[in-house]
Amino acid sequence: MDERNDKELALASHQGDRTAYAVLVRRHYQSVFLVCLGVLGSVHDAEDIAQDTLVKGFERIRQLRDGAQFGGWIVAIARNLSLNLVRKRKVADETFGRESPPANHRPESGHEDLEQAVARLPRDLRLPLVMYYFDGQDVKTVAEKLQISTSGVYSKLRTALKELHDTLTAQGDER
Amino acid sequence: MNGPCPQMQDRIADYVLGALDAPQAEALQEHLAHCEACRRYAEILKRQAESLVALGRQIEIGMEARQDKVIEALESVSPVEAGTRRIFPSVGGFLRVSVAAVLVLGVGVAIGRWAAPRPVDVEQLRADLQVSIAESLKPVVRESILTDVNQRLESGLAANEAGLRRELADQLRSDLQLFAAQFTSGSERLIEKRFTELVQLIEEARLKDRQRVAKALEQIEQNRARDKTQIGMGFQSLAALTAKATPAVQH
Numbered sequence: 456m457d458e459r460n461d462k463e464l465a466l467a468s469h470q471g472d473r474t475a476y477a478v479l480v481r482r483h484y485q486s487v488f489l490v491c492l493g494v495l496g497s498v499h500d501a502e503d504i505a506q507d508t509l510v511k512g513f514e515r516i517r518q519l520r521d522g523a524q525f526g527g528w529i530v531a532i533a534r535n536l537s538l539n540l541v542r543k544r545k546v547a548d549e550t551f552g553r554e555s556p557p558a559n560h561r562p563e564s565g566h567e568d569l570e571q572a573v574a575r576l577p578r579d580l581r582l583p584l585v586m587y588y589f590d591g592q593d594v595k596t597v598a599e600k601l602q603i604s605t606s607g608v609y610s611k612l613r614t615a616l617k618e619l620h621d622t623l624t625a626q627g628d629e630r
Numbered sequence: 631m632n633g634p635c636p637q638m639q640d641r642i643a644d645y646v647l648g649a650l651d652a653p654q655a656e657a658l659q660e661h662l663a664h665c666e667a668c669r670r671y672a673e674i675l676k677r678q679a680e681s682l683v684a685l686g687r688q689i690e691i692g693m694e695a696r697q698d699k700v701i702e703a704l705e706s707v708s709p710v711e712a713g714t715r716r717i718f719p720s721v722g723g724f725l726r727v728s729v730a731a732v733l734v735l736g737v738g739v740a741i742g743r744w745a746a747p748r749p750v751d752v753e754q755l756r757a758d759l760q761v762s763i764a765e766s767l768k769p770v771v772r773e774s775i776l777t778d779v780n781q782r783l784e785s786g787l788a789a790n791e792a793g794l795r796r797e798l799a800d801q802l803r804s805d806l807q808l809f810a811a812q813f814t815s816g817s818e819r820l821i822e823k824r825f826t827e828l829v830q831l832i833e834e835a836r837l838k839d840r841q842r843v844a845k846a847l848e849q850i851e852q853n854r855a856r857d858k859t860q861i862g863m864g865f866q867s868l869a870a871l872t873a874k875a876t877p878a879v880q881h
Contacts, residue, residue, distance in 0.1 A: 484700065485693055513704055569682065589686030589689060594649075613649075616678060617640075619678055
């Protein structure tokens with residue numbers, strides 16, 4: 456385990472040190488991935504965009520003024536790239552008149568229904584849900600990262616739980 | 631199957647999220663104790679939350695493999711590319727420095743050329759010199775011409791000095807005579823005009839005096855006539871009074 460902090464690792468990465476950057480990747484991958492998952496709703500898409508994010512982060516590391524801010528900086532890139540993909544897909548869907556493909560590409564997960572229901576949640580509900588349940592962040596942290604109030608986070612989580620319940624109940628009724 | 635009480639759904643979701651304080655949680659549990667639909671709803675939401683956590687863990691299982699993939703992808707990114715965005719990504723560091731040096735030198739040469747004096751233009755120089763010489767010669771030429779004219783005038787004057795003097799004296803005399811004649815005739819006309827105006831003024835004043843005297847005499851005449859009438863009337867009334875008083879005296 457590398458004991459160097461983000462600032463030192465970012466500085467070393469700045470000089471082209473891939474080993475130092477690999478430590479940053481392992482340290483921040485989960486946050487990056489879950490933000491992508493929260494925005495995109497698909498594990499497969501989240502994997503692709505998370506990888507793009509971290510590769511671009513290495514390419515652009517010299518644009519980062521303060522290495523200590525690497526975590527927030529890389530998550531912001533992840534969010535922007537994910538939103539770009541959502542917009543591109545929306546334009547493609549509107550152009551060709553088709554709906555987005557199913558979000559789930561992992562039939563072996565054992566929670567396919569739940570995963571699909573999460574993928575169908577509105578993005579503003581899915582992101583706090585993923586941060587809270589998948590990444591284990593507390594409500595206060597989620598509120599800070601999303602720049603909303605804690606009561607706002609509770610409200611979104613409450614609505615997300617109810618919508619998931621409704622979706623899963625409707626799926627159960629169809630079968 | 632009955633659904634949960636509509637007014638309790640949010641409270642149940644908050645309960646699952648752990649957002650209720652102790653009294654609120656206790657009140658909800660009392661409700662759940664005797665409401666089967668709400669109790670079932672609460673159990674489903676709780677299982678759903680647990681499933682979400684489990685799904686999160688399951689997703690987390692693949693994290694290391696995903697990280698490995700990212701680190702592998704970094705191998706295809708050259709260390710040079712790990713900097714700022716460049717216009718030509720394939721250009722190496724040494725070449726970049728060389729290009730930068732050439733650019734700097736180019737800018738320096740351009741500035742030098744811009745700041746340096748231009749080559750001599752012979753035709754332009756000739757034209758400038760002609761203008762300059764002409765400008766510088768102008769005062770000299772003007773002075774020379776004036777001197778020449780003065781000399782010619784002086785020589786001409788010296789040759790005809792006596793004749794000119796006589797002519798000037800005659801001219802002066804005739805001018806003075808003309809001036810005196812004009813002055814005299816002008817003065818006579820002015821005096822005559824002033825005298826006429828004075829006579830007119832006197833005549834006007836006399837006329838006004840006569841009018842005033844005539845008016846005063848007329849007024850006096852009117853006053854005398856009025857006084858005469860009043861005196862006459864006074865005498866008549868006196869006579870009448872005297873006539874009345876006489877018989878009484880007789881008695």
